[in-house]
Amino acid sequence: EAGxxxxxxxxxxxxxxxxxxxxxxxxxxxxxxxxxQILGQGPKLLIQFQNNGVVDDSQLPKDRFSAxxxxxxxxTLKIQPAKLEDSAVYLCASSLxxxxxxxxxxxxTRLTVV
Amino acid sequence: xxxxxxxxxxxxxxxxxxVTLDCVYETRDTTYYLxxxxxxxxxxxxxxxxxxxxxxxxxxxGRYSWNFQKSTSSxxxxxxxxxxxxxxxxxxxxxxxGNKLVFGAxxxxxxxx
Numbered sequence: 001e002a003g004x005x006x007x008x009x010x011x012x013x014x015x016x017x018x019x020x021x022x023x024x025x026x027x028x029x030x031x032x033x034x035x036x037q038i039l040g041q042g043p044k045l046l047i048q049f050q051n052n053g054v055v056d057d058s059q060l061p062k063d064r065f066s067a068x069x070x071x072x073x074x075x076t077l078k079i080q081p082a083k084l085e086d087s088a089v090y091l092c093a094s095s096l097x098x099x100x101x102x103x104x105x106x107x108x109t110r111l112t113v114v
Numbered sequence: 115x116x117x118x119x120x121x122x123x124x125x126x127x128x129x130x131x132x133v134t135l136d137c138v139y140e141t142r143d144t145t146y147y148l149x150x151x152x153x154x155x156x157x158x159x160x161x162x163x164x165x166x167x168x169x170x171x172x173x174x175x176g177r178y179s180w181n182f183q184k185s186t187s188s189x190x191x192x193x194x195x196x197x198x199x200x201x202x203x204x205x206x207x208x209x210x211x212g213n214k215l216v217f218g219a220x221x222x223x224x225x226x227x
Contacts (some may be wrong), residue, residue, distance in 0.1 A: 033215070042118075042205055043159070056214050072215035089157060099212045100166065101148050105159035 004106035018080035025094030046097040126224045132179030145211040153203040197198035
């Protein structure tokens with residue numbers, strides 16, 4: 001079974017530029033998550049989708065971050081404009097359901113903003 | 115609100131030693147799920163175990179074992195006879211039913227040969 005796919009693996013941009021990350025979840029997983037992991041910290045949820053609807057985006061900085069889940073499968077996360085403090089690993093994960101199932105993670109995208 | 119505390123920032127052991135990683139959680143729900151994940155240097159979070167709040171039985175999987183105690187709100191993880199390949203960051207996580215998955219800050223485990 002294929003795991004969660006993310007691209008790119010690494011990205012370096014200058015502050016105020018924009019960037020987009022892509023995620024393809026495990027087939028059949030209705031729930032998709034984007035997490036931000038700053039160096040030395042645990043992952044923090046940015047947004048959670050159930051199919052193509054948003055379940056939780058309470059910690060998403062909506063003035064600069066946006067996300068969508070096309071047709072309830074793939075998802076993109078965008079940052080525009082980027083700030084230095086956005087430097088982090090962005091992890092995508094998926095699960096069978098939002099209630100109790102474990103989430104499976106991709107390898108992440110390491111973003112460096114200079 | 116749900117919260118997970120991993121008080122041990124970093125632990126160093128010598129190969130073949132046993133090591134226990136502590137996890138304390140807070141929740142007001144009676145139905146919740148606890149998880150452990152491993153994050154090796156490659157960066158991917160690897161799922162290790164899920165436990166629901168109604169099942170306090172300890173679990174053993176090879177060299178790994180987990181001790182869940184609701185009375186102390188703890189879900190500790192023990193690695194027996196540690197190996198260098200166990201070196202990673204380990205995260206404990208909590209999900210209240212239907213709610214988001216919340217992670218602790220993680221414990222860095224270094225196993226030296």
